[in-house]
Amino acid sequence: MNISDTERNAIYRNIYLRRDVRSDFKPDTIPDDVLMRILEAAHHAPSVGFMQPWDFIVVKSTEIRSRIKDGFEQANHEAAQLFTGERREKYESLKLEGIMESALGVCVTCDRQRTGKVVLGKTANPEMDIYSTVCAVHTIWLAARAENIGVGWVSIIHNEVLREALHIPEHIVPIAYLCMGYTTKFSETPELEKKRWQSRLPLEPLLHYDKW
Amino acid sequence: MNISDTERNAIYRNIYLRRDVRSDFKPDTIPDDVLMRILEAAHHAPSVGFMQPWDFIVVKSTEIRSRIKDGFEQANHEAAQLFTGERREKYESLKLEGIMESALGVCVTCDRQRTGKVVLGKTANPEMDIYSTVCAVHTIWLAARAENIGVGWVSIIHNEVLREALHIPEHIVPIAYLCMGYTTKFSETPELEKKRWQSRLPLEPLLHYDKW
Numbered sequence: 001m002n003i004s005d006t007e008r009n010a011i012y013r014n015i016y017l018r019r020d021v022r023s024d025f026k027p028d029t030i031p032d033d034v035l036m037r038i039l040e041a042a043h044h045a046p047s048v049g050f051m052q053p054w055d056f057i058v059v060k061s062t063e064i065r066s067r068i069k070d071g072f073e074q075a076n077h078e079a080a081q082l083f084t085g086e087r088r089e090k091y092e093s094l095k096l097e098g099i100m101e102s103a104l105g106v107c108v109t110c111d112r113q114r115t116g117k118v119v120l121g122k123t124a125n126p127e128m129d130i131y132s133t134v135c136a137v138h139t140i141w142l143a144a145r146a147e148n149i150g151v152g153w154v155s156i157i158h159n160e161v162l163r164e165a166l167h168i169p170e171h172i173v174p175i176a177y178l179c180m181g182y183t184t185k186f187s188e189t190p191e192l193e194k195k196r197w198q199s200r201l202p203l204e205p206l207l208h209y210d211k212w
Numbered sequence: 213m214n215i216s217d218t219e220r221n222a223i224y225r226n227i228y229l230r231r232d233v234r235s236d237f238k239p240d241t242i243p244d245d246v247l248m249r250i251l252e253a254a255h256h257a258p259s260v261g262f263m264q265p266w267d268f269i270v271v272k273s274t275e276i277r278s279r280i281k282d283g284f285e286q287a288n289h290e291a292a293q294l295f296t297g298e299r300r301e302k303y304e305s306l307k308l309e310g311i312m313e314s315a316l317g318v319c320v321t322c323d324r325q326r327t328g329k330v331v332l333g334k335t336a337n338p339e340m341d342i343y344s345t346v347c348a349v350h351t352i353w354l355a356a357r358a359e360n361i362g363v364g365w366v367s368i369i370h371n372e373v374l375r376e377a378l379h380i381p382e383h384i385v386p387i388a389y390l391c392m393g394y395t396t397k398f399s400e401t402p403e404l405e406k407k408r409w410q411s412r413l414p415l416e417p418l419l420h421y422d423k424w
């Protein structure tokens with residue numbers, strides 16, 4: 001089951017073309033079979049002890065989304081206060097979510113008790129189930145890009161808002177709320193690089209050999 | 213910058229063929245340019261506030277790897293005690309790491325202070341930098357698979373062992389230690405499914421619409 005050079009190039013292209021998308025969403029709906037391909041791929045993400053601790057809540061309701069949008073507005077207002085001067089001005093000019101205008105939202109959660117209390121691979125690192133769920137989130141991102149669908153991770157929101165809006169049970173941890181939809185374009189560079197918020201670091205200083 | 217249907221198929225194939233590899237490593241070394249392609253791809257993972265909080269420590273030294281292996285043995289012994297009866301017997305029969313026989317190790321870490329104290333997107337969810345680093349880990353996994361290189365995440369090890377063996381500074385958090393190398397084969401199904409430790413869950417009960 002070798003991956004060919006042609007396939008490899010496509011895989012790298014997908015990794016390099018993936019973007020965090022918060023604007024330029026088109027109103028087009030995502031066909032169910034396309035959405036299912038993406039979520040089925042996410043379900044094939046790696047997980048500690050093959051625990052598959054994720055659940056996926058697909059959010060289309062305008063009413064529920066507007067509650068999530070309110071939660072974003074509140075957290076975003078709190079966040080803006082933490083920046084000062086020019087930096088705050090720039091922060092406030094950025095569009096950081098596409099909750100209402102994207103085709104749908106997907107909330108990805110982690111069930112920390114999914115396969116019992118003792119999980120292979122999680123004994124020394126209890127947070128491994130959370131990390132597995134993040135792998136599922138990233139798989140959604142990449143699979144969506146392969147379908148030419150943009151995804152934005154809305155992290156400026158308190159988990160309690162998601163928990164209440166989506167009726168998430170007490171023992172389940174919200175990990176990500178994603179906005180998803182077809183877009184008019186994918187930016188050539190990350191949005192925060194383009195807007196000169198933060199530049200790409202050179203890789204070389206981040207590489208170490210045998211020891212830090 | 214559209215992804216074609218052919219490319220899309222390659223991307224899904226990569227996601228489905230990726231495995232957690234702990235055995236069947238070949239002794240072949242990984243050429244530097246191949247390793248760099250993989251790490252450059254990881255450096256293009258998504259990150260909160262474009263923070264790029266990761267570092268990559270490439271570990272080839274036999275001496276350092278054998279210290280890490282000792283750390284695994286200790287944590288694995290502790291873990292085995294948590295299972296009883298038949299389950300413990302099965303646990304002890306599993307090969308859960310390939311530290312010494314893989315071509316190299318890569319430790320992926322998170323610098324929580326990389327771009328200052330206040331980071332866009334991390335104010336309501338401070339763990340977003342950790343999640344970004346996990347996205348880089350998963351990107352390594354997928355890029356390596358695209359190069360027909362197997363990766364195994366060694367989570368049965370205490371972070372303190374990695375910290376000491378690799379001289380990781382106090383303010384840096386180890387996220388993953390990966391074994392990486394060419395393999396004689398990629399298993400058709402996940403190792404833990406094949407060994408009947410845990411079966412794949414049906415996706416349908418994990419899907420929710422608008423509310424849990």
